[in-house]
Amino acid sequence: MTYRLSDEQIELRRIVRELAEEQIAPRAAEIDATAEFPWDLKELLARQDLLGTAVPAAYGGTELDGVGQAIVAEEIARADATTSLIPIVQKLGSLPILLAGSDEQKDRFLPRLASGEWLAAFGLSEASAGSDVSALRTRARRDGDDYLLSGSKRFITHGSIANLVIIFALTDPSAGGRKGMSAFIVEHVVFKYGYMVNHNAFSRGKRARDFTAVLPLAELPEATPTRAALGATGLVLVRRGDLVYALKETCSHAGGPLAEGQLEGDTIICPWHSSAFRLADGAVRHGPATSREVAYAARINGDQVEVQGPR
Amino acid sequence: MTYRLSDEQIELRRIVRELAEEQIAPRAAEIDATAEFPWDLKELLARQDLLGTAVPAAYGGTELDGVGQAIVAEEIARADATTSLIPIVQKLGSLPILLAGSDEQKDRFLPRLASGEWLAAFGLSEASAGSDVSALRTRARRDGDDYLLSGSKRFITHGSIANLVIIFALTDPSAGGRKGMSAFIVERDTPGFSAPRVEHKMGIRGSPTAELLLEDARVPAANRLGEEGEGFKIAMATLDRSRVAIAAQAVGIAQGATDYALAYAAQREQFGEPVAELQGIQFMLADMASQTEAARHLTYAAAAAVDAGAPDLAYLTSSAKLVAGDTAMRVTTDAVQVLGGYGFITEYPVERMMRDAKITQLYEGTQQIQRLVIARQLLRRAGVARSKTS
Ligand SMILES: Cc1cc2nc3c(=O)[nH]c(=O)nc-3n(C[C@H](O)[C@H](O)[C@H](O)COP(=O)(O)OP(=O)(O)OC[C@H]3O[C@@H](n4cnc5c(N)ncnc54)[C@H](O)[C@@H]3O)c2cc1C
Numbered sequence: 246m247t248y249r250l251s252d253e254q255i256e257l258r259r260i261v262r263e264l265a266e267e268q269i270a271p272r273a274a275e276i277d278a279t280a281e282f283p284w285d286l287k288e289l290l291a292r293q294d295l296l297g298t299a300v301p302a303a304y305g306g307t308e309l310d311g312v313g314q315a316i317v318a319e320e321i322a323r324a325d326a327t328t329s330l331i332p333i334v335q336k337l338g339s340l341p342i343l344l345a346g347s348d349e350q351k352d353r354f355l356p357r358l359a360s361g362e363w364l365a366a367f368g369l370s371e372a373s374a375g376s377d378v379s380a381l382r383t384r385a386r387r388d389g390d391d392y393l394l395s396g397s398k399r400f401i402t403h404g405s406i407a408n409l410v411i412i413f414a415l416t417d418p419s420a421g422g423r424k425g426m427s428a429f430i431v432e433h434v435v436f437k438y439g440y441m442v443n444h445n446a447f448s449r450g451k452r453a454r455d456f457t458a459v460l461p462l463a464e465l466p467e468a469t470p471t472r473a474a475l476g477a478t479g480l481v482l483v484r485r486g487d488l489v490y491a492l493k494e495t496c497s498h499a500g501g502p503l504a505e506g507q508l509e510g511d512t513i514i515c516p517w518h519s520s521a522f523r524l525a526d527g528a529v530r531h532g533p534a535t536s537r538e539v540a541y542a543a544r545i546n547g548d549q550v551e552v553q554g555p556r
Numbered sequence: 557m558t559y560r561l562s563d564e565q566i567e568l569r570r571i572v573r574e575l576a577e578e579q580i581a582p583r584a585a586e587i588d589a590t591a592e593f594p595w596d597l598k599e600l601l602a603r604q605d606l607l608g609t610a611v612p613a614a615y616g617g618t619e620l621d622g623v624g625q626a627i628v629a630e631e632i633a634r635a636d637a638t639t640s641l642i643p644i645v646q647k648l649g650s651l652p653i654l655l656a657g658s659d660e661q662k663d664r665f666l667p668r669l670a671s672g673e674w675l676a677a678f679g680l681s682e683a684s685a686g687s688d689v690s691a692l693r694t695r696a697r698r699d700g701d702d703y704l705l706s707g708s709k710r711f712i713t714h715g716s717i718a719n720l721v722i723i724f725a726l727t728d729p730s731a732g733g734r735k736g737m738s739a740f741i742v743e744r745d746t747p748g749f750s751a752p753r754v755e756h757k758m759g760i761r762g763s764p765t766a767e768l769l770l771e772d773a774r775v776p777a778a779n780r781l782g783e784e785g786e787g788f789k790i791a792m793a794t795l796d797r798s799r800v801a802i803a804a805q806a807v808g809i810a811q812g813a814t815d816y817a818l819a820y821a822a823q824r825e826q827f828g829e830p831v832a833e834l835q836g837i838q839f840m841l842a843d844m845a846s847q848t849e850a851a852r853h854l855t856y857a858a859a860a861a862v863d864a865g866a867p868d869l870a871y872l873t874s875s876a877k878l879v880a881g882d883t884a885m886r887v888t889t890d891a892v893q894v895l896g897g898y899g900f901i902t903e904y905p906v907e908r909m910m911r912d913a914k915i916t917q918l919y920e921g922t923q924q925i926q927r928l929v930i931a932r933q934l935l936r937r938a939g940v941a942r943s944k945t946s
């Protein structure tokens with residue numbers, strides 16, 4: 246054993262420090278002041294292959310050793326703690342798959358996490374289950390080939406923006422938390438009342454007016470008469486009859502994954518902040534709360550929905 | 557001597573606590589979020605005669621003893637640190653007049669400060685003169701019956717809203733800061749006097765911390781406190797007495813955090829019982845409570861020493877601020893810990909209290925400067941060293 250960093254580790258530190266000093270540190274005060282997730286830095290870290298450091302090369306990761314991963318987190322945190330959570334939580338949400346995932350699950354999810362195309366989150370804590378993890382109440386009931394999960398999670402870092410969340414839930418409540426708990430990979434697209442288009446889909450568009458995402462119409466869930474989805478960062482689409490409604494959450498107080506809002510006429514009322522989100526054919530505004538409205542447009546073209554990025 | 561609070565002091569605490577719990581605590585989160593000065597609470601404190609506690613009855617004050625004044629600051633800070641600065645800074649700005657003002661100056665200014673009709677501020681610090689007060693650069697040049705003040709002040713609490721600010725400036729730059737400094741009462745509408753900027757900060761966010769600009773501000777010689785050259789002495793005599801109020805503020809913040817954490821721990825259940833039943837939590841609460849208690853009694857002892865005009869009052873007021881400030885920081889950090897993740901989020905008040913606590917280690921002399929004051933007195937007492945000061 247040697248108790249010295251290897252030449253590669255020293256070089257890794259130099260590279261990450263330089264990146265952090267030049268591109269992350271200058272953003273730190275603003276990220277703190279606006280409390281907005283730094284999507285640009287997430288892209289930067291993805292481009293620099295720093296979001297898959299815990300993932301084996303076979304799945305597209307860079308497979309750093311533990312000290313190397315620590316160096317990455319440390320040097321980013323030296324410039325900005327918020328940004329350091331991007332690789333840290335990416336690993337937190339990938340670990341359950343690395344540790345317990347089947348080959349099929351690894352094939353399906355790890356490459357997208359390693360490339361940083363997708364973000365992962367780890368959904369363990371609940372209001373009444375903090376230190377006492379075994380007290381959790383979220384239930385998972387078997388329903389044919391599926392499980393139906395119900396309950397709520399609290400304090401889930403990146404829970405509102407991740408593409409997949411590892412959700413821990415009781416499959417056998419009678420066996421208690423320690424023995425009756427199971428873990429699920431929950432993708433954001435399966436949320437009940439909405440279809441969330443990942444932010445990434447938009448950042449790729451070369452010009453703001455390009456249609457940057459195309460979805461099969463059939464995948465859009467129907468908005469129920471009284472409920473619609475809101476509270477997530479990213480774009481939410483719901484379908485009602487022939488109309489497609491696009492909803493862009495720009496407020497910073499989104500509490501977690503998609504929440505249910507009351508649908509009143511063409512307006513969704515946020516249950517927490519009494520904000521109104523107006524639904525309109527093609528474009529949606531976040532209610533009175535925001536000064537930075539981001540308009541998206543969605544239109545039906547045959548059996549597809551075309552979504553236009555922020556203008 | 558009795559080492560217990562008097563019945564009047566106990567009653568005072570009861571009354572101020574009730575007022576603070578009912579009318580100040582509910583405003584604290586909003587004051588912090590908006591960073592707006594709570595004018596309504598200033599009016600409330602004025603109506604309740606809590607802004608003239610340091611002023612003699614002859615000038616319309618309520619003339620509380622030092623312990624009584626500490627209790628007022630402490631109980632308000634227990635609910636909201638920003639609001640506690642209203643009486644604290646009122647006293648800080650009144651003390652130079654009380655200590656060095658002429659009868660005419662006292663007649664002219666103290667009644668309006670005691671009633672709370674006017675607010676006072678204390679303008680000592682500058683960009684390049686923080687701990688090193690004697691490095692200040694603001695100049696005061698005599699011009700007939702007036703002085704013309706020029707320079708700028710930094711970090712002046714309530715400097716942008718006060719009706720009068722005590723400004724320290726060099727009348728004789730060649731004599732240096734210690735000997736060449738004088739103190740002036742500068743009224744808000746003085747031509748050439750302005751407050752161009754207010755800082756954004758971590759805590760006590762509703763208390764405006766202002767930069768003051770003096771551009772040949774014309775101040776009548778009748779507003780000079782004491783003689784020319786007495787400014788440094790007045791500033792130090794003021795701070796030696798005023799920082800006991802910061803100690804009291806720190807004690808109040810610590811008590812507020814301890815009380816909240818205790819109540820939270822009693823109702824938060826994990827592992828099938830309230831976390832307050834866990835010894836790990838009990839020991840934290842016990843440390844928080846006992847350390848706060850210790851800081852409180854040192855603060856009261858310092859306040860009593862100020863009343864008595866004790867020769868070692870600076871030793872005690874510096875010790876009180878040092879101990880109480882560190883206690884407030886530690887106790888509020890622990891309170892966040894007792895609440896777990898909930899302590900970290902804005903919905904719960906201990907997060908604000910932890911941010912508010914930090915300033916008590918900084919202003920009216922940083923903790924390092926308190927140690928300097930204490931050590932100088934120790935050495936002087938022991939006769940082992942001649943003081944570098946005076
Ligand atoms: C910003 C933030 C991000 C988070 N991100 C995530 C995330 O991504 N995923 C996730 O699942 N969770 C996340 N959490 C939740 C976090 O892990 C919990 O807050 C933490 O585990 C503590 O739980 P609690 O807040 O309920 O505190 P509690 O469990 O209520 O603890 C209260 C106090 O009691 C003490 N205590 C509890 N039990 C004992 C004991 N047996 N012995 C001694 N002391 C004890 C605790 O130390 C604490 O001081 C996050 C929390 C925050 C604030």
Ligand SMILES: Cc1cc2nc3c(=O)[nH]c(=O)nc-3n(C[C@H](O)[C@H](O)[C@H](O)COP(=O)(O)OP(=O)(O)OC[C@H]3O[C@@H](n4cnc5c(N)ncnc54)[C@H](O)[C@@H]3O)c2cc1C
Binds near residue numbers: 678710920922
């Ligand atoms: C919110 C706020 C409100 C304030 N309100 C007022 C007010 O109303 N009126 C007013 O006049 N001033 C006010 N101040 C100024 C305050 O008193 C000064 O900030 C304080 O005296 C420290 O000065 P500085 O910030 O310039 O720090 P510096 O003096 O630059 O100190 C930097 C560091 O060096 C240390 N240090 C300095 N000298 C020594 C030494 N000799 N030995 C060991 N360590 C040393 C300090 O402890 C500190 O850790 C306020 C400040 C703040 C932040």
Ligand code: FES
Binds near residue numbers: 497516518519
């Ligand atoms: S989540 Fe943003 S308005 Fe409610």
